[in-house]
Amino acid sequence: MTQTVPAQANSPAPVPLLAPRPARFGPVTRHLLARTAVCVGLVEVLAAVLVFGVATDSSRAIGLSLVFPGGGLLYTAHPIAFVFTVALLVVALVLWWGISAHLAIPAVWLGSAIIAWSLVDSPRLILERGTTWPWSIPVVYLIAVVAAGTGLWKLERRFRAKRAKVAELNEYLASVELPTGRPGAREPNAIDAELVRWCYDLAQQPHDGLKGFDWGEQFHGGTQLRYQVFSYCWAMCIFAANYVPNGQRQAREALTRMVLKSTDLTWIHR
Secondary structure, eight states: OOEEEOOOTTOSSOEEEOOSSOOSSOHHHHHHHHHHHHHHHHHHHHHHIIIIIIOOHHHHHHHHHHHSTTHHHHHTTOHHHHHHHHHHHHHHHHHHHHHOOTTHHHHHHHHHHHHHHHTTTSOOSSSOTTOOOTTHHHHHHHHHHHHHHHHHHHHHHHHHHHHHTHHHHHHHHHHOOOOOOOOOSSOOOHHHHHHHHHHHHHHTSOTTOOTTOOOOOOSSSTTOHHHHHHHHHHHHHHHHHHTOTTOHHHHHHHHHHHHHHHTOTTTTTO
């Protein structure tokens, strides 16, 4: 939620202020995080059953790898494989963030469990065949708790740091003088009019209409649908502010439809 205050005399509209105590996440993000937490919780329950309930070497190798990726490799006395798995996990995190490789982390997670299970009775480099390290059970749980706690602590610290700046930002927004439209060096021509008409045609489609969008690479490139929608919004905003200041209603309606389209998770993120 935002609140507004009257803008300066030469400002075209009120200045929106930030909520004094914003929520940590929006409703969609809260839903997705809750779903993820439930899935991870079920995995951890299954892991506990395997580690403490079934309690065989094979079940513990699988269960500890579910507690933390590669944990079963430490239990089966393969410390080098455990370190390599942690390195792969870091790479998977980078790929998830960089190119939206959503399956990278689950692949490392589940793959480490399968490999740990397959190595339970395998030869060891120095130790006897089939050696296990029971002391690794509390160690793996400790690693998982520290990793999760560190991530949550960093997330909370960043949120609190941003929230602490809200008052300062609102003070600035309440006194800032908004810029006015500044037409470019040339008058819009027929091509400009056609491009604007094209943007409006895209916006006026039915809510799930996708005609006119570029269906290129949808992982993390410039052809992702949400990037295209954002670009159309920016283009229409700039044109409406600088060239058609008297046609705000049509621009506002088009932008509203595009913003609503961008929040439709059934297609915008696929």
